[in-house]
Amino acid sequence: MLKTFIDGIVKNNPVLVLAIGLCPTLAVSTSAFNALGMGAAVIFVLTFSNLIVSSFRKVIPDNLRIPIFIIVISTFVTIVDYVMKAYLPGLSKNLGVFVPLIVVNCIILGRAEGFAYKNSVGKAVLDGLGSGIGFTLAIFIMGTIREILGQGTWMSIPGGFEGFKVLGQGFLNYPVLFMILPPGGFLVIAFLMGGIRYFEARRSA
Amino acid sequence: MKDMLKPTFVLVITAIVASALLAVVYEKTSPEIEKRAKEKLLDNLKTVFPVEGADYKPIIEDTLWCVEKEGKRLGIIFVNGMRGYASVIKVIVGVDTTGKIVGVHIPKEGLSETPGLGMKVTEPWFMEQFKGKKEEEVKLKKDGGTLDAVTAATISSRAATNAVRLGMEKYKKYLKEEEKSENEWYQKHLSEFFPDAEIKEYGDKIWMAVKDNETLGTIYLSYGEGYGGKFGVLVAVKDGKIRDIYIQSPDEGFPETKEFGCKVRENTYLKKFIGINPDEAGMIDDITGATITSEALKKAIVSGYKRVGGE
Incomplete structure (x- = not known):
């Protein structure tokens, strides 16, 4: 059981190993706080959609499973969207369209189809939590690197906390701007993926 | 048959449950979302124009x-x-x-x-x-x-x-207090149409001139959309015929150009309207060079009279 959970974070990390769900990862990882918000949304949707799909897997007709998955997922995404708009308006504005787009995030549909539909409820929930945390971890690491280098702060919250000034005032004035722009996203994810492959290769060698 | 019924049933149930759930969440969150939007807006308004108690x-x-x-x-x-x-x-x-x-x-x-x-x-x-x-x-x-x-x-x-x-x-x-200045300009002229008569408010921008319990006529205010903007016209009607017309002066906010649009204010032009039924105002010729303003005036006279409902 525990292996299912750990696998989602490490061995089957959706972003860094399976390389799925890259679009929101690259777009939202411009700051650590955005990344955490997005991660939380994905964990919620993934866990609950896995729970529901797995609980009803014996009732869901085979040829109708995709439409039903989509209904289940979009329901949870809409709930997240509403709740975020109501209680975390700043974050919701920052994540923008990427929250509703979780509906078509291949991590979630992939776990529903590939795992939850075939496994018991307990395992499916653990898988959802694991994959969700794996996604969050990856996007949070990326957000951290990009925010620190590209903006000179860490964990700044829109309209609230200014963030830790990790690299000092000089860096705040002249940050490595392009780290926040799309090229920075590709660069960071490439280094992270490359690093993981490198360690894996060394370990198995 | 069974192959068709079961999937339909499952999909319908799924959709109903999903919509019900969403309806509940929406009900709970929408007042909060609206409240946030209003607070945010008021905050913004206060930032750009901070006045205590405004x-x-x-x-x-x-x-x-x-x-x-x-x-x-x-x-x-x-x-x-x-x-x-x-x-x-x-x-x-x-x-x-x-x-x-x-x-x-x-x-x-x-x-x-x-x-x-x-x-x-x-x-x-x-x-x-x-x-x-x-x-x-x-x-x-x-x-x-x-x-x-x-x-x-x-x-x-x-x-x-x-x-x-x-x-x-x-x-x-x-920036100007439109309604206030408007009030001032027409109030002053109402009594000029029927001397010695008492002006009674009859409806929205409609007045009756009464003297010794006898109705002398009706006055109505109407607006035309001219070349430079909106202008006001007062029309006095008696027995279904236009008795007099007053167009607000440039000092009172008449927006048209001096060379052309202002010609509609001249007596030689306004005389043409006197004695005709307001419904027929459209038949009067336009002033050369001030077609838009003339048309606006005629439209204002006709539409205002419709509002009065005849006499």
Whole structure:
């Protein structure tokens, strides 16, 4: 059981190993706080959609499973969207369209189809939590690197906390701007993926 | 048959449960979402026009407000948008009655200019420099104005300044207290149509002239949309015929040009209307060079008379 959970974070990390769900990862990882918000949304949707799909897997007709998955997922995404708009308006504005787009995030549909539909409820929930945390971890690491280098702060919250000034005032004035722009996203994810492959290769060698 | 029924049933049930769940969540969150939006809006209005105890009255929904305190108009606040580099830059601007900017706020939310470049238009130093500026000064220095642009973000800076300036131009007519001045101008003229008669308000912008319990005639106020803007016309009617017409004077806000539009105010032209039924005002000739204004006048006479409903 525990292996299912750990696998989602490490061995089957959706972003860094399976390389799925890259679009929101690259777009939202411009700051650590955005990344955490997005991660939380994905964990919620993934866990609950896995729970529901797995609980009803014996009732869901085979040829109708995709439409039903989509209904289940979009329901949870809409709930997240509403709740975020109501209680975390700043974050919701920052994540923008990427929250509703979780509906078509291949991590979630992939776990529903590939795992939850075939496994018991307990395992499916653990898988959802694991994959969700794996996604969050990856996007949070990326957000951290990009925010620190590209903006000179860490964990700044829109309209609230200014963030830790990790690299000092000089860096705040002249940050490595392009780290926040799309090229920075590709660069960071490439280094992270490359690093993981490198360690894996060394370990198995 | 069973192959068809079961999937249909499952899908219908799924959809019903999902919609029910969403309805509950929506019910719970929507008041909160609305409240947030209102708070945010009021916050923004207070930032650009901070006056203790002022009322912010909407004139145009989500676009234009007037700031009033104890019934006195202090200025207006408007929202205007302009295409920037990657998104529409929205500006919220407070302008006082002398036409000077009180404050400008450019909300970060919903703005997706380049981080670190275009996004810097939301920094306080950029928004501060608008304070106290008049319409013609609101331009970047490189465009002959007084404002500094954000380095390497000229397009975003220019869009923001243009949004402010064009908005000021568009809404400056609201700086005057329109309704108040309107009241003054026509009240004065009502008694001129029927001397010695008592003027009684009969309906919305409709009056009756009464003397010794006898109705002498009806007066109505109507508006025409001319070349330069809206102008007001007072028409006195007796026995279904126009008795007299008064068009507001330039001092009272008549917006048309002196050379052409103003000719409709001349007695030689207005005489043509006297004695005809207001419904037939459309048959009178237009003034050469002031067609739009003449047409507007005729339309105002006809539409106002419809409102009166004959006599």
